[in-house]
Amino acid sequence: MPLTMTLLASVVPAEKRGHAFGLWGAMVGLGIALGPVVGGSITEALSWQWIFWINVPIGVLLLLIMPLVRESRGGAGRLDPLGTLLITVGLFGVVYGLIRGAELGWDDPTILTGLIGGGVLVLAFAVWERYAAAPMVLPSLFRSRGFTLTTVIAMIMPFGAFAAVFLGAQYLQTIMGYSPLEAGVRTLPMTAMPLIAAPLSGRLSDKIGGKPLVVLGLALLSSGIGWIGLIATPDLPYGDLVPPFILAGFGLGLFMPAVAALAINFAPANLDGVASGVTNAVRQVGTVLGVAVAGVMFAEYGGFSSPQSFVDGLVAAHKVAAVALAIGLLVAIFIPRSRPQGHGHGHGAGEQSTAPAPELAGVKG
Numbered sequence: 001m002p003l004t005m006t007l008l009a010s011v012v013p014a015e016k017r018g019h020a021f022g023l024w025g026a027m028v029g030l031g032i033a034l035g036p037v038v039g040g041s042i043t044e045a046l047s048w049q050w051i052f053w054i055n056v057p058i059g060v061l062l063l064l065i066m067p068l069v070r071e072s073r074g075g076a077g078r079l080d081p082l083g084t085l086l087i088t089v090g091l092f093g094v095v096y097g098l099i100r101g102a103e104l105g106w107d108d109p110t111i112l113t114g115l116i117g118g119g120v121l122v123l124a125f126a127v128w129e130r131y132a133a134a135p136m137v138l139p140s141l142f143r144s145r146g147f148t149l150t151t152v153i154a155m156i157m158p159f160g161a162f163a164a165v166f167l168g169a170q171y172l173q174t175i176m177g178y179s180p181l182e183a184g185v186r187t188l189p190m191t192a193m194p195l196i197a198a199p200l201s202g203r204l205s206d207k208i209g210g211k212p213l214v215v216l217g218l219a220l221l222s223s224g225i226g227w228i229g230l231i232a233t234p235d236l237p238y239g240d241l242v243p244p245f246i247l248a249g250f251g252l253g254l255f256m257p258a259v260a261a262l263a264i265n266f267a268p269a270n271l272d273g274v275a276s277g278v279t280n281a282v283r284q285v286g287t288v289l290g291v292a293v294a295g296v297m298f299a300e301y302g303g304f305s306s307p308q309s310f311v312d313g314l315v316a317a318h319k320v321a322a323v324a325l326a327i328g329l330l331v332a333i334f335i336p337r338s339r340p341q342g343h344g345h346g347h348g349a350g351e352q353s354t355a356p357a358p359e360l361a362g363v364k365g
Helices: 002-011 014-045 055-068 081-104 109-131 139-143 145-175 180-186 193-208 211-231 238-265 269-301 307-333
Strands: none
Touching: 002 014, 002 238, 002 269, 014 180, 014 193, 014 238, 081 109, 081 269, 139 145, 139 269, 145 180, 145 211, 145 238, 145 269, 145 307, 193 211, 193 238, 211 238, 211 307, 238 269, 269 307
């Protein structure tokens, strides 16, 4: 996923990069929209295990297409095996602890080992990257205030958005009584909106920069998810969910291409791949943590014992998700303005590169 953005950035002029990322976001949106529908169809007609097999022919098809794609190389240098090991094991411990904590108990030795040990390893990764000869994540990237804040919101957005989607799909089936396919179709007011919003966001980001679109996207996402948390009941008509679904989906579509463009624009020109990889990695971490925390909130405040109990857990998780997105909005306000300029990456007036790219001495905010 991160390398798709890097390949795009290498073949598109800087002044049209936002438009390209908008089309990229539309394709991601199409995948998001089709996923619940196709997955629902497969689950209903066959079994849920078949959702894994559907990826095999798709993967083979994409492998056949890959020789047609232009190559792109960055300047990151060698790999960092120790850094990779530290961050992988550390994140595994943290995520495992969050997912299993409600089931095993938060004082269980396994859970404590995962959370504490994982946290220590993540910190060890951060320290190691400062001294590694070929760091996995260059510390100089984070000397840029713009890149650092963009990375933070790249984690917060999926933390809030996909935590809500995770429980929302279950709400449609468990409480509203829809089949997997029917539930998938009824998510389209939210999941299909990026098809409209992402190309619009891409074109606008070329004209006004990505920051306003990220702020607006987070505002719409937070409002839509918070709206669902306020109105959810065991007997809620489906029609009442459509307006907040549209609001949240449009916000997601505005956010995705704009934050991708910001991450690339704030990084040194020869670190497209690293910058894109970092923002995509933290986005995946945000998704996992969001789903885990949503599960914790659901277990603490609700459950499957009755429709009302399920809704109580759903509402608690949606409120936490909405607050997280609102915090992301506040963070986004402090991102410097940045637009693509010339051949390389543009930096706004408050964010100028002061180092030669080959030495990677850093980008100052």
